[in-house]
Every structure is written in structure tokens, then in C-alpha cells.
Amino acid sequence: QVQLQESGPGLVKPSETLSLTCTVSGGSISSSSYYWGWIRQPPGKGLEWIGNIYYSGTTFYNPSLKSRVAISVDTSKNQFSLRLSSVTAADTAVYYCAGRTAVTPNWFDPWGQGTLVTVSS
Amino acid sequence: AIQMTQSPSSLSASVGDRVTITCRASQGIRNDLGWYQQKPGKAPKVLIYGASSLQSGVPSRFSGSGSGTDFTLTISSLQPEDFATYYCLQDYNYPLTFGQGTKVEIK
Numbered sequence: 001q002v003q004l005q006e007s008g009p010g011l012v013k014p015s016e017t018l019s020l021t022c023t024v025s026g027g028s029i030s031s032s033s034y035y036w037g038w039i040r041q042p043p044g045k046g047l048e049w050i051g052n053i054y055y056s057g058t059t060f061y062n063p064s065l066k067s068r069v070a071i072s073v074d075t076s077k078n079q080f081s082l083r084l085s086s087v088t089a090a091d092t093a094v095y096y097c098a099g100r101t102a103v104t105p106n107w108f109d110p111w112g113q114g115t116l117v118t119v120s121s
Numbered sequence: 122a123i124q125m126t127q128s129p130s131s132l133s134a135s136v137g138d139r140v141t142i143t144c145r146a147s148q149g150i151r152n153d154l155g156w157y158q159q160k161p162g163k164a165p166k167v168l169i170y171g172a173s174s175l176q177s178g179v180p181s182r183f184s185g186s187g188s189g190t191d192f193t194l195t196i197s198s199l200q201p202e203d204f205a206t207y208y209c210l211q212d213y214n215y216p217l218t219f220g221q222g223t224k225v226e227i228k
Contacts, residue, residue, distance in 0.1 A: 039165075047157075047165065047208055049217040062216045063122070096164055105171030106212040107155045111164035 002027035002034075004097050004112035012091075012119050018084040022097030022112055029078045030055040035100040036080045037108065038071060040093040048093075052100060053080055087119045123147050123211050127220030133228040140196040142207055142223045149189045150213035156185055156194045157208045159222075165208060169194065199225070 008020035022036070029036065038050040051061040053071045061069050065084065073080040084091060094116050098108040124147040134140050144154065152172035157165040167176045169185035172192055182197040196203055204227055209220040 046222045047159075047210075047219040049210075049219065052217075060215045064216075098164075100212075104153070105174065106153070107167045107170035107176070108157075108165070108210070109167045109176070111166075114164050 002099060002110050004099065004110055006095060006097050006112045006115040008115060008117070010116060010118060012087055012117060013121050014088055014119055015086055018082070018087050018091060018117055018119070020082045020095055020097075020115065020117070021079050022081070024078045024080075024099075029073060029080060030075050033102055035060075035102055036071075036073065037098050037100050038082045039096045039098060039108070041096070041114075042090075042093045050082065050084075050095075054102070089119050091117070092119045093117060122216050123150060123213065123218050125209055125211055125218050125220040127209055127223055129223060130221060131224040131226060133226050134199050135228045136199055136201055138199045138228075140199050140203075140225060142194045142209075142225075144187075144192045144194075144209035144220050146190045146192075146211055146213075150211045152188045153211060153213035154185075154187070154192050155210045155212065156183075157210060158203075158205045159208065160205045168207075196225075 003025045005023045012018045035052040037052040051071045053059045068085045070083045094114040096114045098111040126145045154172045156169040159165040173185045184195045206222045206224045
């Protein structure tokens with residue numbers, strides 16, 4: 001059974017770059033069955049899709065973040081990563097990584113447990 | 122981007138009640154819609170995909186319907202473990218967009 005686990009700093013200073021990694025276990029990140037995605041949730045608020053990546057490197061980003069976001073995949077480590085540059089307090093959120101089925105119908109499953117990233121000096 | 126308007130934003134209900142949550146898309150999305158349940162401090166969990174298909178392991182009291190722009194999640198008989206926040210998600214096209222969420226609380 002595929003499981004995901006986020007890791008990375010819980011505190012990032014304003015204007016710096018947020019970097020998170022999601023480790024995939026119980027399966028291969030190179031599986032053609034999944035896209036790998038990031039979703040975030042500010043405290044007390046709703047969910048926002050950040051972007052997806054396929055194991056080949058094909059990416060899709062939310063236009064609201066596109067100029068600041070980059071998602072990459074490292075197949076040798078069975079990991080994919082999120083980088084969000086020039087962060088502000090508005091980027092404070094719980095960040096989830098998730099697998100999304102690659103073939104319609106689509107859904108997100110599994111999910112990581114989430115990691116809180118606070119942007120503060 | 123497709124906007125997903127979910128209603129109500131919150132509701133109070135009793136155990137055993139029938140609960141209905143709706144989601145409206147700003148343009149047609151065929152049946153490319155999922156419903157997710159989120160409990161406090163936990164990651165969301167998929168309940169319904171393809172507007173009406175029940176995810177494996179999800180109780181049959183959950184059902185989804187709709188196509189095009191109007192969708193519904195129904196809980197036929199609310200159970201104590203169903204008190205949570207529910208989100209719809211359109212995956213018809215990018216950017217993927219969630220509804221604002223519906224918090225189901227105990228009356």
C-alpha cells in the first residue's frame with residue numbers, strides 16, 4: 001500500500017524559499033498510475049491545489065502560484081519536492097502531498113499526514 | 122479557472138438525519154468531481170469520485186450524484202463519525218479547484 005510522508009522545515013522567513021519533500025513508500029514513484037501533487041490549507045481555511053507532477057517530469061501548476069512554485073521528482077530516492085519562493089505570511093499553511101490517479105476518473109489518494117509551515121521572522 | 126460554489130458552508134444535524142451538500146461549477150465539468158471528508162488535524166479522505174462512484178471502503182450511506190454543473194453529496198443516515206468538513210473538487214481541467222467546504226456539526 002502506497003504511503004506518503006512530508007518533510008521539511010516548519011519555519012521559514014519571509015522572502016525566503018519554502019522547500020518540502022514527500023517520500024513515497026510501498027510503491028514506486030515511477031508508477032504510471034499516479035500523478036504526484038501538493039495541496040495546502042491555511043489555518044482554519046479551505047484547501048488549495050498547488051500543482052502536480054508526473055514521474056516523467058511533466059508539471060501542472062496553479063496559476064495563482066505559478067511564478068513562485070516548482071515541483072520536481074527524484075526517482076532514485078522515490079521522492080518529489082515542492083519549492084515556493086518569496087514566501088509571505090499568506091503562505092503559512094499545512095502542506096499535504098498526495099497521489100492522484102493518472103487516468104480518469106481521477107481522485108487524490110493516498111495523502112501524507114500534512115506538515116505545518118509557518119512563515120515568520 | 123473553474124469556480125466551485127459549495128453550500129451550505131455549515132450545517133447542524135442529528136445522528137440519523139439525512140444530509141445533503143451541494144456543489145455548483147461555474148462551467149460544465151461532465152462528471153469530473155470528487156467529494157472529500159476532512160476531520161480536524163487529519164488529511165482529507167476521498168469518499169466519492171467521478172461524481173457518483175463510491176471509493177472502496179467508504180460506507181454506503183454516502184452517495185454522490187450530478188453531472189455538468191450541479192452536484193450533490195448525500196449522507197443517508199448521519200453517524201457520529203461523519204461530523205467533519207466536506208469538500209468538493211473538480212478535476213475536469215487545470216487548475217484543480219476545491220469548493221469552500223461544508224462543516225457538518227452536531228445539533
